[in-house]
Amino acid sequence: MENFVFSNETKIVFGRGTEALVGVETAAWGKKVLLHYGGGHIVRTGLKAVVEKSLQEAGVEYIELGGVQPNPRLSLVREGIDLIRKHNIEFILAVGGGSVIDSAKAMALGALYDGDVWDFYIGKAEPKKAMPVGVVLTIPAAGSEASPSSVITNEDGWLKRSVDNVILRPRFAIMNPELTFTLPPYQTACGVADMMAHIMERYFTNTREVDLTDQLCEAALRSIIKYAPRALEEPENYDVRANIMWAGTIAHNDLLGTGRVGDWASHTIEHEISGIYDLAHGAGLSIVFPAWMKYVYKHDIQRFVQFAARVWGVDPDYHNPERTVFEGIRRLEEFFKRMGLPVRLSDADIPGDRIEEMAAKCTDNGTRTVGRFVELGQEDVLNIYKLSL
Amino acid sequence: MENFVFSNETKIVFGRGTEALVGVETAAWGKKVLLHYGGGHIVRTGLKAVVEKSLQEAGVEYIELGGVQPNPRLSLVREGIDLIRKHNIEFILAVGGGSVIDSAKAMALGALYDGDVWDFYIGKAEPKKAMPVGVVLTIPAAGSEASPSSVITNEDGWLKRSVDNVILRPRFAIMNPELTFTLPPYQTACGVADMMAHIMERYFTNTREVDLTDQLCEAALRSIIKYAPRALEEPENYDVRANIMWAGTIAHNDLLGTGRVGDWASHTIEHEISGIYDLAHGAGLSIVFPAWMKYVYKHDIQRFVQFAARVWGVDPDYHNPERTVFEGIRRLEEFFKRMGLPVRLSDADIPGDRIEEMAAKCTDNGTRTVGRFVELGQEDVLNIYKLSL
Numbered sequence: 001m002e003n004f005v006f007s008n009e010t011k012i013v014f015g016r017g018t019e020a021l022v023g024v025e026t027a028a029w030g031k032k033v034l035l036h037y038g039g040g041h042i043v044r045t046g047l048k049a050v051v052e053k054s055l056q057e058a059g060v061e062y063i064e065l066g067g068v069q070p071n072p073r074l075s076l077v078r079e080g081i082d083l084i085r086k087h088n089i090e091f092i093l094a095v096g097g098g099s100v101i102d103s104a105k106a107m108a109l110g111a112l113y114d115g116d117v118w119d120f121y122i123g124k125a126e127p128k129k130a131m132p133v134g135v136v137l138t139i140p141a142a143g144s145e146a147s148p149s150s151v152i153t154n155e156d157g158w159l160k161r162s163v164d165n166v167i168l169r170p171r172f173a174i175m176n177p178e179l180t181f182t183l184p185p186y187q188t189a190c191g192v193a194d195m196m197a198h199i200m201e202r203y204f205t206n207t208r209e210v211d212l213t214d215q216l217c218e219a220a221l222r223s224i225i226k227y228a229p230r231a232l233e234e235p236e237n238y239d240v241r242a243n244i245m246w247a248g249t250i251a252h253n254d255l256l257g258t259g260r261v262g263d264w265a266s267h268t269i270e271h272e273i274s275g276i277y278d279l280a281h282g283a284g285l286s287i288v289f290p291a292w293m294k295y296v297y298k299h300d301i302q303r304f305v306q307f308a309a310r311v312w313g314v315d316p317d318y319h320n321p322e323r324t325v326f327e328g329i330r331r332l333e334e335f336f337k338r339m340g341l342p343v344r345l346s347d348a349d350i351p352g353d354r355i356e357e358m359a360a361k362c363t364d365n366g367t368r369t370v371g372r373f374v375e376l377g378q379e380d381v382l383n384i385y386k387l388s389l
Numbered sequence: 390m391e392n393f394v395f396s397n398e399t400k401i402v403f404g405r406g407t408e409a410l411v412g413v414e415t416a417a418w419g420k421k422v423l424l425h426y427g428g429g430h431i432v433r434t435g436l437k438a439v440v441e442k443s444l445q446e447a448g449v450e451y452i453e454l455g456g457v458q459p460n461p462r463l464s465l466v467r468e469g470i471d472l473i474r475k476h477n478i479e480f481i482l483a484v485g486g487g488s489v490i491d492s493a494k495a496m497a498l499g500a501l502y503d504g505d506v507w508d509f510y511i512g513k514a515e516p517k518k519a520m521p522v523g524v525v526l527t528i529p530a531a532g533s534e535a536s537p538s539s540v541i542t543n544e545d546g547w548l549k550r551s552v553d554n555v556i557l558r559p560r561f562a563i564m565n566p567e568l569t570f571t572l573p574p575y576q577t578a579c580g581v582a583d584m585m586a587h588i589m590e591r592y593f594t595n596t597r598e599v600d601l602t603d604q605l606c607e608a609a610l611r612s613i614i615k616y617a618p619r620a621l622e623e624p625e626n627y628d629v630r631a632n633i634m635w636a637g638t639i640a641h642n643d644l645l646g647t648g649r650v651g652d653w654a655s656h657t658i659e660h661e662i663s664g665i666y667d668l669a670h671g672a673g674l675s676i677v678f679p680a681w682m683k684y685v686y687k688h689d690i691q692r693f694v695q696f697a698a699r700v701w702g703v704d705p706d707y708h709n710p711e712r713t714v715f716e717g718i719r720r721l722e723e724f725f726k727r728m729g730l731p732v733r734l735s736d737a738d739i740p741g742d743r744i745e746e747m748a749a750k751c752t753d754n755g756t757r758t759v760g761r762f763v764e765l766g767q768e769d770v771l772n773i774y775k776l777s778l
Contacts, residue, residue, distance in 0.1 A: 220601065247601050
């Protein structure tokens with residue numbers, strides 16, 4: 001096991017009706033707030049009205065900035081930073097899913113930085129301080145509500161890049177599973193793929209003797225696999241939604257990665273797809289992950305046997321581990337299909353004509369590798385795109 | 390799933406050589422420190438010298454208070470509170486296992502309270518504020534390094550009582566598995582029983598549809614069961630010790646209990662044993678838990694079937710669930726025995742002549758019940774003691 005430092009300060013306020021507590025939680029951090037959100041969904045569901053009433057009752061002033069899109073854009077982040085400075089905002093409240101939260105985190109960094117916020121995403125600057133951010137979560141998927149990550153897309157070149165720093169963990173996250181009852185099936189499915197990918201990125205590691213976190217990863221995956229199809233069948237089943245919502249947070253708050261080096265190639269490879277085609281991140285991951293597995297499994301075949309056996313209940317063929325591995329990957333693909341997700345680029349109507357360009361961008365023209373489990377160069381990434389056609 | 394609030398601020402600094410970081414971590418919280426510890430073990434192993442050097446290098450002044458015993462005593466807590474006040478101590482550094490940490494937490498509460506610190510343990514006062522506490526952990530067992538709990542024994546009547554409040558979570562916990570290489574086998578085993586009990590107390594619940602935390606509990610238990618016998622065979626195997634040490638924290642930092650109501654009868658029933666006989670808490674738990682299971686399993690037989698199947702790998706006898714349940718309990722007992730732990734009071738040379746008195750104390754003469762999975766009265770507790778003879 002590797003050395004690690006772990007803490008997770010995000011105060012999770014989980015359960016029915018908890019959105020009404022947002023005013024009190026917010027007031028503990030600031031009285032002038034930027035209320036950040038996406039589109040009309042939170043208006044239609046009445047959530048925005050509940051949040052505003054709660055803020056008002058807690059004596060919190062707020063200005064609004066809506067309009068966050070999936071794969072959140074740098075331009076809106078810059079707009080938010082200007083607003084924050086102009087109005088002396090003390091706290092950013094993100095009401096929405098991962099895109100809204102990631103956008104809020106970017107503003108939290110940029111508002112206290114003299115240069116351009118994009119510097120943090122291209123490694124030109126190191127995060128030192130950030131404004132406090134709070135969350136009312138509406139989509140279980142990205143895990144951004146308790147994670148140190150933010151992913152932003154720069155429209156200039158459609159570059160999708162991320163920054164990771166513990167100062168970006170939200171101060172609180174209000175999570176009411178009832179708010180997810182109205183999620184369309186496809187969005188539910190994309191969220192499930194995203195959280196499974198967060199776990200699998202940590203699971204495929206070269207670190208030896210980390211059975212505790214192996215088992216915890218497998219446990220979380222099995223529980224997601226159990227409940228996810230039920231979320232499509234019974235969208236208003238509170239307990240089903242609650243288990244999935246909490247799994248999404250645990251998948252990415254870093255507990256499952258303690259003491260081990262994760263991979264993260266699939267995320268990087270996927271970012272090129274959703275960066276260019278504006279596909280949902282989860283749908284990109286359901287395409288890339290099986291292809292990545294088929295390409296790298298020989299690096300540690302027993303880890304893939306363990307994945308097949310423990311996560312998917314495959315009865316191992318001890319004399320033919322490869323058969324076990326492929327049965328595990330097949331079940332992963334079948335699961336994604338059952339959830340209505342694409343497992344090939346063609347399933348998502350994405351042509352294969354730009355994969356050379358994508359492999360080049362992903363590896364900065366072959367100048368860097370992606371992934372830690374197996375370090376993949378430009379040619380490897382291209383081969384994975386080919387396996388995903 | 391039940392509503393819950395969860396956060397865990399304790400900064401875990403985990404790995405080889407991390408004890409040398411104690412000065413820096415401490416200095417962030419205070420420059421006048423009470424260095425609290427047990428006996429000569431930390432002197433003999435050289436840990437005390439490393440800690441003192443690190444504190445000195447970080448410019449931290451400290452006074453010492455050693456002498457914490459297993460089942461830490463109220464009298465020493467009171468002594469510590471006097472010292473803290475006299476020397477204007479700002480921070481308490483606990484170097485040791487659960488007893489030392491629990492003692493430090495009690496002082497942290499008492500030093501900022503005008504009344505008697507015991508008030509908090511008998512429900513006469515509610516914790517409002519506490520001094521900050523830090524930890525260098527030497528025994529993986531109690532999980533106190535990141536938990537909100539403190540258990541203290543009042544020598545006046547040998548009452549063992551606990552307090553739970555999130556303000557008692559340590560600010561940091563330095564955890565180097567190498568420090569556990571020299572633990573005697575019996576102490577290793579007691580620690581294992583303690584952490585397993587922390588998980589099982591949360592596992593046996595009446596809350597329905599909590600498969601995510603069910604699976605996480607089962608995962609942690611399986612990993613402990615896998616590594617614990619190896620810790621006896623290979624006491625200096627770093628990875629084995631590391632998995633167990635981290636499991637001990639996860640077992641009791643409350644993540645595994647999120648959204649579910651735990652039981653805790655076995656802990657309460659055990660406290661009467663170790664309170665009177667000064668048996669190690671873990672050894673008391675390895676006696677009480679199987680007896681408790683045999684007494685209550687009919688309340689939810691399928692939960693005990695799940696426990697047997699998923700944790701112990703029992704192939705369920707679908708036509709005879711009781712047989713499955715008892716095979717699970719048998720394997721738990723066999724495991725404890727393999728670890729060198731008692732599973733009956735007689736194994737620990739404890740006579741049965743005071744069990745009536747213990748059942749009375751445990752339930753305040755029948756005026757309160759213990760346990761949430763099944764609410765047990767005085768007669769029930771007595772029956773469980775009888776099953777443990």
